[in-house]
Amino acid sequence: MIGLGQRPQLPSLSHRVAAIDLARGIAIALMILSHTVSGLLGIRLVPDWGMVPIHLTTKFSSSLFIMVFGIALAVAFLPKVETPDWPHRRRKLMLRGLEVLFWYKALTIVEMLPMFTPQDILDALLYQRFAIWVEILGFYALALLWLPWALPLWCRMPLWSRLLAPVAIGVISVMLERHFHFWDNLILKALLVEDADHYTWGQLARLPLVMSGLLIGEAILRWYGEPANRRRLVAWLAGFGALFLAGFAVLSLPEWYAALQAVAWNDGKHPPALLFMLFSAGGALVIMALCLLGGSRAARWLKPLSVIGSDALRAFIFHIVVIFLIFRLLLGAWQVYSYPQVLALGMGLILLTAVWIALIRRFRELSR
Structure with a gap:
């Protein structure tokens, strides 16, 4: 039995969790599917049947990605x-953050080259403005530079405070976004709590999802190896996910279909609004529950997806380069293809990304 005053006492896992x-x-x-559609066609040209349900389902990706982080x-x-090994591991995390920061800036150039002037690109590199499709990478880069210093504090917090922290941080973020002027520095505001005029992922705005992931990760460390407890964890995650989705449905009445369309059109994504986050986080929790339920067997059945998930940074780099450098810049493929064709390209790019990662991995093995 776990008490609400208990601090994390977590065993190490001896193997990689395929479900993650x-x-x-x-x-x-x-994300690849969404970026292919928006990057090669633009969501304004997506037909209604493509927005709901196809493009709508991609809205689970951002919450799931950050939660899994x-x-x-x-x-x-x-x-x-x-x-005793923690300083080394903390340094490793921060160096990873610097690596992600490099690729964030490099991919900012790749994304903006087909559409913007050199001055616009330079402004983005200097944090004077922001790109769109690669901004999630900017969030991870900054998070990896400061979160390693916060993890020891998390481990000293009793369970009740860890459970309340995501809610408290979420409320604080919303209050700051709506009522604090950030010394008239909109870039700082966008980086911390997001701003309607800048497409960013705020550190405080998305921190509740990271904290929720930390709590789920603690439960996985404790219970993943015990079938009965794993089933309880799956039930809890699926239950919370269903509760979030039900909350979205209730708050959307009587115009529930209009609410689904609004979510598909990214209404409430930046800064995060209640309806969008209920839908996105609810779907993410259900997907996470299904992955834990399927475990290694599901990971084998869906091997291409597991391969992509095993090397997220390489997958992100590859799909951005293909969409913006190859298709948009070199092939001039902006709004050339129909929606079904772009959808097929997105599905093909998912498989191609998995093949690319597998080939790189195999090449490294043969080079040893």
Whole structure:
């Protein structure tokens, strides 16, 4: 029995959890599909049947991706906090953050080259403005630079405060976004809590999803190896996901279909609004529950998605380069294809990304 005053006492796992790779792979696959459609066609040209349900389902990806980020942090690093090896692992996380920051800036150039002037690109590189499709990478880069210093504090917090923290941070973020002027610095506001005029992922605005992932990761460390407890964890995640989706449905009445269309059109995505987050986070929790339920077997059945999820950064780099450097810049493929054709390209790009990662992995093995 776990008491509400208990601090994390977490065992290390001796093996990689395939369900986490699968969930991450699903998030990236949905992201690739969304980016292909918006990057080659634009959502204004998507037919109604494409917005709901097809484009609508991609809205699970951002919440799932960030949630899995927190889960992976918990599983890989929380058991090592405050051990003699922790300074080395903290440095490793921060160096990873610098690597992601480099690719964020490099891919900013790739994304903006077909559409913007050199001055616009330079402004984005200097944090004077923001791109769109690669901004999630900017969130991870900054998070990896400061979160390693916060993990020891998380491990000293009693369970009741860890459970309340996502709610408290969410409320604080909303209040700051609506009522604090940030010394008239909109870039700082966008980076922390998001701003309607800048397409960013705020550190505080999305921190509740990371914290939720940390809590799920703690539960995986405790219970994943025990079938009965794993089923309870799956039930809890699916239950919360269903509750969020039900909350979305109730609050959307009587215009529930209009609410679904609004979510598909990204209404309430930046800054995060209640209806969008209920739908996105609810779907993400259900997907995570299904991945944990399927476990290694589901990861084998959906091998391409698991391969993508095992190397998220490489998958992200590859699909952005293909969409914006190859299709948009070199082939001039902006609004050339119909929606069904772009949809097929997106599905093909998901498979091609998995093949690329597998080939790189095989090449490295042969080079040893």
